[in-house]
Amino acid sequence: MAKLGGKTALVTGGGSGLGEASSEILAGEGASLVVTDVNESAAQHTVDIIRQRGGSAISLAHDVTKKDEWSKVVQTTLREFGSLDVLVNNAGVSGTSGLPMEDIEFEAWREVMSVNLDAVFMGCQEAIIAMKDTGGSIINISSIMGIVGGAGAAYNASKGGVRLLTKSVAVYCGNNGYPIRCNSIHPGYIWTPMVRNVVDFVPDVESEEELQAMLIERHPIGRLGVPDDIANGVLFLASDASSFMTGSELVIDGGYTAV
Numbered sequence: 186m187a188k189l190g191g192k193t194a195l196v197t198g199g200g201s202g203l204g205e206a207s208s209e210i211l212a213g214e215g216a217s218l219v220v221t222d223v224n225e226s227a228a229q230h231t232v233d234i235i236r237q238r239g240g241s242a243i244s245l246a247h248d249v250t251k252k253d254e255w256s257k258v259v260q261t262t263l264r265e266f267g268s269l270d271v272l273v274n275n276a277g278v279s280g281t282s283g284l285p286m287e288d289i290e291f292e293a294w295r296e297v298m299s300v301n302l303d304a305v306f307m308g309c310q311e312a313i314i315a316m317k318d319t320g321g322s323i324i325n326i327s328s329i330m331g332i333v334g335g336a337g338a339a340y341n342a343s344k345g346g347v348r349l350l351t352k353s354v355a356v357y358c359g360n361n362g363y364p365i366r367c368n369s370i371h372p373g374y375i376w377t378p379m380v381r382n383v384v385d386f387v388p389d390v391e392s393e394e395e396l397q398a399m400l401i402e403r404h405p406i407g408r409l410g411v412p413d414d415i416a417n418g419v420l421f422l423a424s425d426a427s428s429f430m431t432g433s434e435l436v437i438d439g440g441y442t443a444v
């Protein structure tokens with residue numbers, strides 16, 4: 186039996202990488218998907234794949250940094266599918282990762298915080314309003330870089346913020362009797378467009394192959410992750426298999442943070 190039959194899941198940044206894989210895996214387990222992205226055609230591409238496989242999905246243009254767009258997206262979800270059961274706050278940017286601290290413009294810092302942290306706050310707020318009577322699961326995509334340093338000030342601070350925002354939401358919902366679980370996921374390096382783009386900022390690395398080899402070295406398991414490694418964690422946290430988990434950190438990192 187499908188693990189998420191009758192449920193509706195909203196995935197931000199669902200047009201690429203981890204968001205795309207998560208949308209496809211959740212739909213494969215019977216959830217109706219609302220795939221949102223600032224890049225609407227990318228979101229629609231994910232929806233096309235889900236529909237080709239017999240799943241149910243719609244795409245919506247959605248800049249997660251805009252409060253009014255959050256309200257519209259959640260209202261459309263409720264109108265189209267009748268409930269919001271799972272929210273995956275996945276959209277994110279690497280921004281200033283790799284730049285020397287002394288060179289980061291404040292506006293660039295704010296841009297990273299706005300997408301990676303402010304938007305997760307807004308998403309949690311909207312999800313609590315939509316789910317507080319019916320229940321649900323909020324899954325925030327943080328990073329190993331929300332646990333250890335090394336990715337640059339803004340990215341580290343934003344992902345560390347997501348880690349504790351998640352715990353705060355979990356405690357708030359529990360204390361108020363809302364049947365909402367909220368957990369964070371902390372992926373190691375996954376070879377997606379976000380990571381490939383960092384090649385231009387890393388000193389002494391000339392090519393994507395060199396970057397990949399350097400990153401593999403840091404994962405005791407001996408490889409980088411693939412998007413499905415994380416999507417399977419999203420499925421676990423979305424489903425009743427994780428019904429005793431809230432405020433937790435699911436680290437899926439090939440051993441990166443074990444060293």
Ligand SMILES: NC(=O)c1ccc[n+]([C@@H]2O[C@H](COP(=O)([O-])OP(=O)(O)OC[C@H]3O[C@@H](n4cnc5c(N)ncnc54)[C@H](O)[C@@H]3O)[C@@H](O)[C@H]2O)c1
Nearest residue numbers: 198201202203223248249275276277328372374375377379
């Ligand atoms: N790839 C990794 O190694 C890795 C590791 C740890 C955490 N993460 C996190 O996983 C998440 C997904 O990363 P990815 O590697 O799949 O990246 P990606 O670049 O492949 O996909 C990110 C998606 O987010 C969308 N997006 C960007 N800004 C947006 C905005 N303002 N509003 C809505 N959508 C927006 C992009 O259009 C894109 O489709 C991010 O939060 C990232 O920080 C990634």
